[in-house]
Amino acid sequence: MNLMRWSARLTGAPWRATPPSGAGSDRAAPSGDAVVVPGPRDPTSPAGPVDTPEALDPTGVLDPHRPQDLREVLNRIPAPVAVTYGPLHQLGYANRAYRELFGERPTGLPACDALPELGTLGVLPLMDQVIRGGSPRSVKARCILGLTGNRYYNVSCVPLTRDPGRTGPGGAPVLSTQTSDDPTSGVLVFAAEVTDQVLAAARLRESERRHREAAVTLQRSLLPQKLDQPADLRVAATYQPGGAEAAVGGDWYDVIAIGGGRTALVIGDVMGRGLRAAAVMGQLRTAVRAYARLDLPPHKVMSLLDGLAMEIDANQIATCTYAVWDPQGRTLGYASAGHLPILLRCPDGTVLRSEEQNGPPLGTGGGVHHLSHTLRLLPGTTGVLYTDGLVERRDEDIDQGLDQLARTLTGAVGSPDVVCARLLRAMGVTSEHDDDVAVLVFQLPAEEESPEWRRALDSAGREV
Structure with a gap:
């Protein structure tokens, strides 16, 4: 079989031309077995026999x-x-x-x-x-x-x-x-x-896998291993790390028993990814547990956390909601540092969204601008605290995710752990989800409703 003139470049084979050797000679001849792929040829010049x-x-x-x-x-x-x-x-x-x-x-x-x-x-x-x-x-x-x-x-x-x-x-x-x-x-x-490139890519993937496993291990070790279960409040929480392609974030939650039979409920999200975000999250969570026992109003706790976040890393911010349930007055006092609104499902299925003014995120130096708010809740009310991974999608506005979560919560009945599972499933959160998700669900025991409690719910929202 005769193979005739070379006139096209092979994929992966670069053009090579012999450089000029200076005056008096057309080109310098390479030594050894160097290969010279033909360059442009004048079609009008005489051409000798191909196989000679x-x-x-x-x-x-x-x-x-x-x-x-x-x-x-x-x-x-x-x-x-x-x-x-x-x-x-x-x-x-x-x-x-x-x-x-x-x-x-x-x-x-x-x-x-x-x-x-x-x-x-x-x-x-x-x-x-x-x-x-x-x-x-x-x-x-x-x-x-x-x-x-x-x-x-x-x-x-x-x-x-x-x-x-x-x-x-x-x-x-x-x-x-x-x-x-x-x-x-x-x-x-x-x-x-391309063996070297493939092996290098495999080593990089393995390194990233080990790094991610370390971050997930650290993240889970910093979250509460077992939630406190107050006698007058049922709680459940879940944490779902992002898929294999997503670096671990700084999402966290906590339930803290404090004086007077009250319970602090916390949800937070450190911006960023990887071990650094998880480490900052651990420091903030530890600080929240300490500040909660000082019996301070929620906005004071936020102010202390803001100063601490600036000391930990001035370039890293976090959002957080800190709420305190008081069974004596059936009130939920809370403050939010740039975090997503609390969702409340009333016993009749109505879903309310806290719309009070948020303070700035932690680590921005705006601790003096945080405010505390108070809601009075009916028996049987279910509340949901969550991070943005539950409702935020790349291809849609976050308000669409919030609306979908509210519609889902309307029909999400059952114990707090059942509600957690239903919310994750309905919002499409799987093991391949591209962001971390933390969800904390609390539920007041159902009691005989009275007009007094309904009027209390309708008057919710006063600042302190």
Whole structure:
């Protein structure tokens, strides 16, 4: 099979030209087995026979200004190359690198017999597509087993066209990579080894996996292992880290028993990702537990946390809601530092959203602007504290997520742990979710409702 003029660039093989050597000579000849891929040639200049020594310069190196035998060029390429022809992809030629990698291959046989390794790599279907469509096709990072260690290659299939009026030994067509209106008659298969890149990428993924596991372990260890269960309040919480592609964030929750039979409920979210965010979260959570026992109003706790957050890391901010349930007056006092509103489901299914003014996030120096608010709750009320991962989506406004959560909560009945599970499921939070999610659900025991309690709920929202 004759392979005629080289006139197209192989995928993955850069152009190489011999640099000028200075005055008095056209080009300097490279030494050894250096390969020179032909550069542009003046079509009006005389061309010697393709298969004669005139194609070489006096040093035996391919002359870039003369037409070359494609076999000679391919044989000098250190990457595996094979050329096939016909709809059955009969093997016409395999270069030295191909034979050294896979052994001698019989020419004239279909690729499924002569080149079984291409079938293993999933390249044969691509070759069919090249014959039908006349466009190059490629696959990336395919592993060749059975060699010394696993080796990975990017494999490209380039269409070849028939050189009209010429045939090679045994009637094989003369093929060329030149652009032509003739249908594709053959395929040039070129493999570029990418083993080092694949192994480096695998090491990077493994490093990222270990880093993420460490962050998740730290995150979970800093969250409460068991929630306090007050006699007059049922609580449940859940934390769902982001999927494998997402770095762990700084979401947290807590339930703290304080003096006078009261209970503090906390939800927070440190901006950022990774070990640093988890570490900052742990420090803030510890501080909240200490400040809660000072019997301070919620906005005072927020002010202290703001100052601490600035000391920990002036470049990292956090949002937080701190609420205190007082069973004596059935009141929920709370303050919010830039966090999402509390949702409350009344016994009749009505969902209320706290709309009072938020203070600035923690770590911004705006602690003096925080305010405390008070709500009076009916028996049987269910409340939900949550982080933005539950309602925020890249392709929609966060208000849409809040509305969807409110609709979901309307029908979410059952114990707090059942409500947690239903909210996660309805909001599409799975193990592959792209953000961390923390949810804290509290529920007042149902009692006989009275007009007094309903009037108390209607008058909710006074500031202190």
